[in-house]
Amino acid sequence: MRNFISDRVAQTPPSGIRKFFDIAASMKDVISLGIGEPDFVTPAPILEAGVASLRRGETAYTSNSGTLELRQAVSQHLKRLYGVEYHPEDEVIITVGVSEALYLIMTAILDPGDEVIIPEPCFVAYTSEVGLAGGVPVTVPTYMLDDFQVTAAAIEKAITPKTKALFIGYPNNPTGAVMDRERMLEITAVAEKHDLLIISDEIYDQLVYGFDHVCVPTLPGLRDRTVLLGGFSKNYAMTGWRIGYACANPDILAAMRKVHQYTIMSAPTMGQAAAVAALTHPDSPRFVEEMRQEYDRRRRLIVDGFNTLGLDCFEPRGAFYAFPSIRRSGMSGDEFAMKLLEEEEVAMVPGDAFGPSGAGYLRASYATAYEKIEEALNRLESFMRRHG
Numbered sequence: 001m002r003n004f005i006s007d008r009v010a011q012t013p014p015s016g017i018r019k020f021f022d023i024a025a026s027m028k029d030v031i032s033l034g035i036g037e038p039d040f041v042t043p044a045p046i047l048e049a050g051v052a053s054l055r056r057g058e059t060a061y062t063s064n065s066g067t068l069e070l071r072q073a074v075s076q077h078l079k080r081l082y083g084v085e086y087h088p089e090d091e092v093i094i095t096v097g098v099s100e101a102l103y104l105i106m107t108a109i110l111d112p113g114d115e116v117i118i119p120e121p122c123f124v125a126y127t128s129e130v131g132l133a134g135g136v137p138v139t140v141p142t143y144m145l146d147d148f149q150v151t152a153a154a155i156e157k158a159i160t161p162k163t164k165a166l167f168i169g170y171p172n173n174p175t176g177a178v179m180d181r182e183r184m185l186e187i188t189a190v191a192e193k194h195d196l197l198i199i200s201d202e203i204y205d206q207l208v209y210g211f212d213h214v215c216v217p218t219l220p221g222l223r224d225r226t227v228l229l230g231g232f233s234k235n236y237a238m239t240g241w242r243i244g245y246a247c248a249n250p251d252i253l254a255a256m257r258k259v260h261q262y263t264i265m266s267a268p269t270m271g272q273a274a275a276v277a278a279l280t281h282p283d284s285p286r287f288v289e290e291m292r293q294e295y296d297r298r299r300r301l302i303v304d305g306f307n308t309l310g311l312d313c314f315e316p317r318g319a320f321y322a323f324p325s326i327r328r329s330g331m332s333g334d335e336f337a338m339k340l341l342e343e344e345e346v347a348m349v350p351g352d353a354f355g356p357s358g359a360g361y362l363r364a365s366y367a368t369a370y371e372k373i374e375e376a377l378n379r380l381e382s383f384m385r386r387h388g
Contacts, residue, residue, distance in 0.1 A: 012131055015124050016353025027345055031376045033364040034347040036173060036321065038237040043287040046236060046277045053273035062266045064257055066094025066245070070272045073279040074230075074245050081205075082215040084223060086247045093257055094267045094275075098203050098231040098244040100260075102129050105199055105227050105246065108255035110135035114164040116199075119150035120355030121323075123173045123201075127355070130167075138163070141357035144314050144325070148177035152186035159194050166191045168216070169201035171208060174354045174363035175323040176299075176316020184214045188222055197252075198226045203244075204319040206235040206288050209296050211317045217247070224249040234319070235288055236278045241271040295320045298366040298373055305377040306364075309384060320367040323351065327360040329387065337362060343386070344379035 017034065041047070065071060071088035079085050086092050095101040102125060110116070112134040118126050120139045127137035140158050142148045155166060166187070170179040191198050200216040217226040231244030244267075246256060278284055302322050306313040311324035326336050333350030340346050351361030366373055 008131055008134070012128050017124055017349050027341075030341070030345040030347055031368070031372050031379070032347040033366070033368065033373070033376055034349050036234075036319075036365050036367060037239050038234065038291065038320075038367050039369060040237040040291055042237050042241070042274070043278075043284070045281045045283060046238070046274050046287075049277035049281075050241065050270045050274035053270040058269050058273065060269065062094075062269050062272060064261050064266055065092070066267055067269075067272050067276070070094055070276050070279075071245075073276050074247070077279045078215075078228075078230075078247070082218050084215060084218045084228075087250075090250045091247055091253050093246050093253060093260060094272060095231075095244045095246060095260065096264055096267050097233060097242045098201060098229050099125060100264060100267075101229045101231075101244050101246040101256075102126070102201070103133075103263075104256040104259050105229070105248075105252075106130055106133035106135065107259045108252065109164060109197060113162055115160060115162045116165045116167050117155055117158050117163060117196075118167045119155075119169075121148070121172075121174050121351060121358035121361075122169060122354055124354060126167060126169065126201075135164075136162070139355055139357075141355075142175075142177070143357070144312075147314060148172060148175040148323070149179055149183055150187060151183070152190045155187050156190045156194075159190075159196075163194065163196060165197040165199055167199045167201070169203075171204040171213070171318025173204070173319055174321050174349070174351065174358065174361075175314075176319050176321045178208060178211050178318040179214055181212075181214050184216065185219060188216065188219055192221065192225065196225075198222065199229065200226055201229045203229065203231050204234050205230065207292055207295060207320060208318040209292075209299060209316075213318070227252060232275050232278055235291075236275075236284070237291065238271075238274065238278065241268065241274055243267055243271040243275045294370075295366065298368075298370055301370060302364060302366045302373050302377070305373075305380075309377070309381055311362075320365055322364045322366060323358075323361050324364065325361055329384075331387075333359060333362060339387075340380065340383050344383045346376045346379050346383075 306324040313324040351358030
């Protein structure tokens, strides 16, 4: 029988995150710093809003674009936080997490051979979604020396006549890096100069530490050139609800909605009701702030721990990841992570799972209990002593 698998799917590598997560899931006493998922339960008023929706019998499809109530809430939320306005009727779409929003925009804009510039290390889905949509991901490395912030010069050097879009994701997964306003203005000026679409994944926008998040479409002249991706999984501990959103000018949004209509129909109805509560309940800002403060406490513990053990780790200023260097060990990321998992039952992800420029690093998620992070650091110290 002939091979029925398409070349682009066959050439897409499996997720480097899942490899270690699946192994860790089969072990009894493992401490997982591998998966980027909040260990908090969805706050009670948000959870109850979803349950109430089910009890009201709201189990049918919503509008393809999502409920108008949620789109209005997203629009008001962005205006309140950042001062940017989107029309709920034709500039906001509700998606099945940011992952679907990423799929929609790549499918909507890319023709075969179109290039998308992506700074790396980056979340594993970015380059793969470009390839699956028929485009060509063009990665630009970032470095610890620059706090893993991409530079305008590096982006401009990567631009060719086939470049269609610039994809940026800050706060960054896996490094925890953020972009300051001055550098963001420099790189967006390059996008304007070369008439590129900007796609900005801001899923971790409220999880920043001692830093003001830069919302890209608020920068001068960029609202209609930017596709803003956001969601509820990280800020509101709602990963399993699978609710995200995209905001864009009406033409781009209509193209995304067309793809959405034929693949998803609509995001989960009860999840949309819960998301409305996440944005409108009077206690919701307090819930987010309490989680952010706890992440910050864990952040300080894990970064100080890595640096004390000799694993150089720059200070992450957003999300909930640390990115320590293991180059002094002489091991590859894959070797280090596998030995640590087998010998000490601590799971982390090799940095090169997020692109070649992540080689020599590990990603450690501190979205787990403070006490577990303490124990993981103790086990890591034993591991490092054993291996000199």
